[in-house]
Amino acid sequence: xxxxxxxxxxxxxxxxxxxxxxxxxxxxxxxxxxxxxxxxxxxxxxxxxxxxxxxxxxxxxxxxxxxxxxxxxxxxxxxxxxxxxxxxxxxxxxxxxxxxxxxxxxxxxxxxxxxxxxxxxxxxxxxxxxxxxxxxxxxxxxxxxxxxxxxxxxxxxxxxxxxxxxxxxxxxxxxxxxxxxxxxxxxxxxxxxxxxxxxxxxxxxxxxxxxxxxxxxxxxxxxxxxxxxxxxxxxxxxxxxxxxxxxxxxxxxxxxxxxxxxxxxxxxxxxxxxxxxxxxxxxxxxxxxxxxxxxxxxxxxxxxxxxxxxxxxxxxxxxxxxxxxxxxxxxxxxxxxxxxxxxxxxxxxxxxxxxxxxxxxxxxxxxxxxxxxxxxxxxxxxxxxxxxxxxxxx
Numbered sequence: 235x236x237x238x239x240x241x242x243x244x245x246x247x248x249x250x251x252x253x254x255x256x257x258x259x260x261x262x263x264x265x266x267x268x269x270x271x272x273x274x275x276x277x278x279x280x281x282x283x284x285x286x287x288x289x290x291x292x293x294x295x296x297x298x299x300x301x302x303x304x305x306x307x308x309x310x311x312x313x314x315x316x317x318x319x320x321x322x323x324x325x326x327x328x329x330x331x332x333x334x335x336x337x338x339x340x341x342x343x344x345x346x347x348x349x350x351x352x353x354x355x356x357x358x359x360x361x362x363x364x365x366x367x368x369x370x371x372x373x374x375x376x377x378x379x380x381x382x383x384x385x386x387x388x389x390x391x392x393x394x395x396x397x398x399x400x401x402x403x404x405x406x407x408x409x410x411x412x413x414x415x416x417x418x419x420x421x422x423x424x425x426x427x428x429x430x431x432x433x434x435x436x437x438x439x440x441x442x443x444x445x446x447x448x449x450x451x452x453x454x455x456x457x458x459x460x461x462x463x464x465x466x467x468x469x470x471x472x473x474x475x476x477x478x479x480x481x482x483x484x485x486x487x488x489x490x491x492x493x494x495x496x497x498x499x500x501x502x503x504x505x506x507x508x509x510x511x512x513x514x515x516x517x518x519x520x521x522x523x524x525x526x527x528x529x530x531x532x533x534x535x536x537x538x539x540x541x542x543x544x545x546x547x548x549x550x551x552x553x554x555x556x557x558x559x560x561x562x563x564x565x566x567x568x569x570x571x572x573x574x575x576x577x578x579x580x581x582x583x584x585x586x587x588x589x590x591x592x593x594x595x596x597x598x599x600x601x602x603x604x605x606x607x608x609x610x611x612x613x614x615x616x617x618x619x620x621x622x623x624x625x626x627x628x
Contacts, residue, residue, distance in 0.1 A: 249350060250276045251310050254302045254342075256295045257600070258610035261544075261572040266613055267291045268544040268576075269334070270600060271298050273342040275310055279349050282600055283341030284546040286334035286516035289614045297335035305339070310346040314521065321494075321518075333493045333516050340519030341550050341596070348595035355553040355596055359524065362556040366587035369566035370395035370435055372542070376403050378423035385424045389432055394586040395461060395563060396428070397435035400451065406618055406626045410447050414454050421458045433461035435563075436484075440465040440491075441627045445474045452482035461563075462487040462509055462538070468627070469501075476506040485509055490540035493517040495525045502526075505533045509562060513540035514550045527558040536562035545569050545580040549598045552581055552588050564588060575604045 257270040269285040285294050301320055308316070317340055321328065328336065348355045356362050373388060373396045375381035385396055400417035402408070408416070424434060436455065442448045448466035455463070462485040466478045469491045479486040487509035492498050493516055501507060510530045514523040527537040537558050539551045548566060555561045566588060567573065569580040577598045582589040591597025618626035 248309055249279065249311065249346075251305045251308055252276050253306060254298070254339075256298050257602070257605050258291055258295060259544075259576070259605050259608045260611040260613070261576070261608050263608070263611060264613075267610055268546075269294050269298075269338065270546060270605075271335075271338045271342050272600065273305070273310060273339070273346060275346060277350070279346050281310065281342035281345030281347075281349070281595065282546060282598070283338035283343075283345065283519075284515045284544055284550065285338035286330065286513060286543075287613075288330050288334065290331050291610070291613070293331045294334050297332050298338060301335060301339050310343050311350060313340060313343045313347060316340075316343060317519065317521070328493075330493070330516060333518060337515050337517065337519040337522075340521070341514070341546075344520050344553075345595040352594050354591055354594060355520065356556040356590065359521070359553070359557045362590055363559050364556060364561070366584075366589055367552050367555040367561070367564050368395070368586060369393070369564045369583065369588050370397050370433070371566055371568060372396070373398040373424065378420045381420055382423040382427040385432075386427050389428050391568070392583075392585045394431070395433035395435060396424070397437055397464075397565070398424070399439060400436045400455060400463075401438065401441060405441065406620045410450065414451050417451060418454050418458070421455055421460070425458050430459070433563075434458070435461045435464065435487075437464040438466050439628070440468040442467055443627060445477045448478045449481045452478065452484050456483055460484050464488065464511070465490075472500050472504055472506045475501070476504055479506060479508070487511050487538060489513075489517075489526075494522060495529055498526050498529065502529050502533055502535065505535065507535065509536050509538050511538050511540045514554055515541075515543060515547050520550060520554055523554045524557060527554070527560060531558075531560040536560050538562045539564060541565045542567060545573055545577045546596070546598060546600070548588070549577075549581050549591065549596045552590060553596065555588075556590050572608065575601060577601060 254273045259268045373385045402416045464487040485508035489511035512526045618628045620626040
């Protein structure tokens with residue numbers, strides 16, 4: 235009798251997923267889309283997540299709905315269980331499209347779990363080890379003068395760190411020496427304006443195929459004291475990355491194109507970078523990012539999550555950053571203009587830092603009435619054509 239009553243009570247307390255829906259949003263009408271999932275439960279609790287956009291956004295959306303066939307009818311608070319089911323049942327390695335979908339689902343499940351237990355997600359992951367999250371944002375400009383002007387305006391907004399590409403916009407049409415010379419001029423112009431106390435992060439974006447040329451670039455920029463040099467060469471060859479790292483004093487960062495702890499394993503084991511940059515909306519989600527950070531911590535490598543995406547991704551990153559002892563700095567696009575309208579209450583930014591949300595779950599809610607104003611538009615990353623007609627790196 236008591237067992238029967240206990241079973242009824244147990245089932246009464248189990249929340250179940252009843253459905254999910256997706257939103258593809260194009261905030262500018264021309265650039266990248268933002269891909270969202272909302273998972274609904276029989277208790278009325280909903281969770282949201284964001285998937286990485288590769289340009290194959292309809293494919294990502296289809297995978298999310300395919301994952302829904304497994305999820306509907308099950309307990310959303312069994313986050314790791316569902317992650318393992320969707321990841322392992324594929325048998326073959328998941329690519330960027332599928333990992334983006336899985337990451338979005340995982341975030342939404344954490345959002346639901348936090349709301350059900352009336353706690354921010356970071357409190358379910360061991361609690362915060364910091365009160366706020368240091369952030370940097372992007373500087374734009376084709377010329378050294380434009381970069382310097384934009385950098386100055388950004389610093390006045392409270393940022394203590396900034397990032398931009400050292401190479402000029404038309405790097406594909408120039409020789410190596412010209413690119414390096416112009417890179418020095420660009421970085422020096424910014425350094426002269428912001429001073430020594432603002433950290434300058436440089437994103438080479440993996441556009442250099444040759445490690446020796448990447449080393450030349452790093453050596454030229456060393457006197458300007460960059461905070462880090464991101465993707466000096468492509469992620470595909472860890473030995474090449476290690477070669478660059480061993481020949482410069484600039485900290486090397488990489489990882490946005492890798493996913494899961496297994497994808498990061500060789501990079502971390504060989505300590506081929508100083509800073510790992512997993513992206514929580516493609517590397518596997520919140521918990522997988524923390525697992526990557528934990529493995530990196532054993533090699534005294536720091537964490538700086540990749541995030542040039544929407545306010546939802548920013549919220550996801552903040553929960554990760556709050557819990558990672560080896561966190562360094564967070565990439566962040568200020569929530570201004572359209573971005574400010576997408577969520578009802580974005581993560582707060584004050585004096586160079588993002589503040590931890592106190593609301594349960596991820597601490598943000600999509601404004602669905604606004605989403606329909608920015609419908610999906612096809613988008614493809616530009617194909618880089620070099621001066622000789624061959625395909626370049628972007």
